[in-house]
Amino acid sequence: MRVVDLRSDTVTMPTPQMREAIYHAAVGDDVYGEDPTINELEELGARLTGKEASLFVTSGTMGNQLAVLSHTQRGDEVICETESHIFYYEAAGIAVLSGVQARTLTGDRGILSAEQIASVIRTEDIHQPPTTMLCLENTHNRAGGTCYPLSTLASIYELSKKNNIHVHMDGARVFNAAVKQNVSIDKISCYSDSVTFCLSKGLCAPVGSLVAGSKKFIEKCRRQRKLLGGGMRQAGFLAAAGIVALNSMVEQLYIDHENARLLADGLANMAIAFDADTVETNIVIIDTLPLGQTAAQLSHKLAEKGIKVSQFGEHKIRMVTHYGITADDVNYTINELSSIVKG
Numbered sequence: 001m002r003v004v005d006l007r008s009d010t011v012t013m014p015t016p017q018m019r020e021a022i023y024h025a026a027v028g029d030d031v032y033g034e035d036p037t038i039n040e041l042e043e044l045g046a047r048l049t050g051k052e053a054s055l056f057v058t059s060g061t062m063g064n065q066l067a068v069l070s071h072t073q074r075g076d077e078v079i080c081e082t083e084s085h086i087f088y089y090e091a092a093g094i095a096v097l098s099g100v101q102a103r104t105l106t107g108d109r110g111i112l113s114a115e116q117i118a119s120v121i122r123t124e125d126i127h128q129p130p131t132t133m134l135c136l137e138n139t140h141n142r143a144g145g146t147c148y149p150l151s152t153l154a155s156i157y158e159l160s161k162k163n164n165i166h167v168h169m170d171g172a173r174v175f176n177a178a179v180k181q182n183v184s185i186d187k188i189s190c191y192s193d194s195v196t197f198c199l200s201k202g203l204c205a206p207v208g209s210l211v212a213g214s215k216k217f218i219e220k221c222r223r224q225r226k227l228l229g230g231g232m233r234q235a236g237f238l239a240a241a242g243i244v245a246l247n248s249m250v251e252q253l254y255i256d257h258e259n260a261r262l263l264a265d266g267l268a269n270m271a272i273a274f275d276a277d278t279v280e281t282n283i284v285i286i287d288t289l290p291l292g293q294t295a296a297q298l299s300h301k302l303a304e305k306g307i308k309v310s311q312f313g314e315h316k317i318r319m320v321t322h323y324g325i326t327a328d329d330v331n332y333t334i335n336e337l338s339s340i341v342k343g
Ligand SMILES: *Cc1c(COP(=O)(O)O)cnc(C)c1O
Pocket: 058, 059, 060, 061, 062, 064, 085, 086, 137, 139, 140, 141, 170, 172, 173, 198, 209
């Protein structure tokens, strides 16, 4: 049976060019700083984000957690979005590892405004935790791949600097935002002190993320990475795929966006109260309630047709387009969905 795996862009496989690069990679012991391929990837990550340095980490989660560990002290307060990955999906890591408290704000489709943030910044008062960090998610996963407008980022950054707040961007899919907004990622990352991004999602590398920021920040992250057991040895094999990801997989992300849009238009045509304009990048989230189904029921019916999706709540499913998904796969999905809806 045909399989269309729309669960996530993490299911992407390394490309033939990556497998070649992995085979030929020069490697060394990265804990000694002697893996030339890791060093090359980290320099590339710094250059692309316009930061002084970057660090290769096992996952986006580790990158985010290192950022919180490095930017905060126990007892601080960190502002984050209610449905953000850092708050929602990281096993309470910021509380467990950094001993900080989250102050959540609900964004407009995941996007926070400077006014909203200003309203929750703490004042000097022994009763209150100091607000020392703000996390922004770009693109926002649970909100359906939404992007921060650059002007919003600029005003948030200005506000944060005035209040001595470190800004971290969870840019797991920041390249999707950059492609959508037709800018290089440094035009986005310049509005945050640190940024993480995943090599292993739409960019197809098998493993790993980068966290980027100032030299001093990355030095702290390197120590914390060791503490968490993330100091790797001949990890250049992984970095080799990451270099290919950054050099040759960014430009094709627009195809994933086109396919998501194709899917969105198909859904809108089914008259299920779906607004295709809400789809900005490669994530499509649908409300299954107007279809008279729970997420579990609909995803089960789709699975019978070989279409895999993620349940994102009682009545929400998420579908993500990626390198392994063609326009033909999307048309197949639309047709099957349409038959299910017609019953
Ligand atoms: C995927 C993702 C991460 C990190 O995920 P890992 O599986 O730990 O690499 C972080 N933030 C967002 C928004 C994500 O989508």
